[in-house]
Amino acid sequence: MNEWAALAIVGVMLGLLGWLQVIRDRRRTAKKAARRAAKRVAEAERRTAAVWQQAVAPIPPQASAHKAEQADEVSVLRRELSLTRARAEAAAAEITRLSTIVQQQAGQIEQLNEVVKAAPSIEDGSQFRRLRALIVKELHPDYAAADSVDRAIRSEVFKAIWPKIEAITHVV
Secondary structure, eight states, X not given: OOHHHHHHHHHHHHHHHHHHHHHHHHHHHHHHHHHXXXXXXXXXXXXXXXXXXXXXXXXOHHHHHHHHHHHHHHHHHHHHHHHHXXXXXXXXXXXXXXXXXXXXXXXXXXXXXXXXXXXXXXXXXXXXXXXXXXXXXXXXXXXXXXXXXXXXXXXXXXXXXXXXXXXXXXXX
C-alpha cells in the first residue's frame, strides 16, 4: 500500500471514531432523559394515588358541621340579597318619581321665564324710582308725628328695609 492510501484509511478511521463518540454521548443523554422521565412518572403516580385516597376517604364530622354553617351563611346571604334587591327597586321607583317632579318643575320654570320675558321692562327706572319714593313717604320716620309711637315703629321698619332697597338700587 502506498502512503496516501494509508493516510486516507487512517483519516476515515479517525472520522468513524469521532462519530462513534457522538453516538455514545447521545446514548448517555437519552438514558439520563429516560431516568428523569421515569422519576417524573413515579412521582405523578404517587400524587395520583394520594389524591385518590383523599377523594374516597370518609368525610369527617367537622367537615359536615362546616357544611351546615356554610349552608346557614348562604341562606342569610340570600335573604340579604333579596332585601337589597327590594331596596334597589324602591330606590329606582323613587328616582322615577323625583325625575317626573323635576321635569314638571323644569316646565314651570320655562313658563315663568316666558312670563318674565313678556313683562314690561323697568330699565329706565322710572317705576322703581316712584316705588322707592312711595316707600320713603309711607315708612320714613320724618313723615310721622314727632311724639307718636308710630314714629318709633316706622323708624325700626325703615332701618330694616332701607338697606335692602339700596342693594336693589345698586343692582338695577
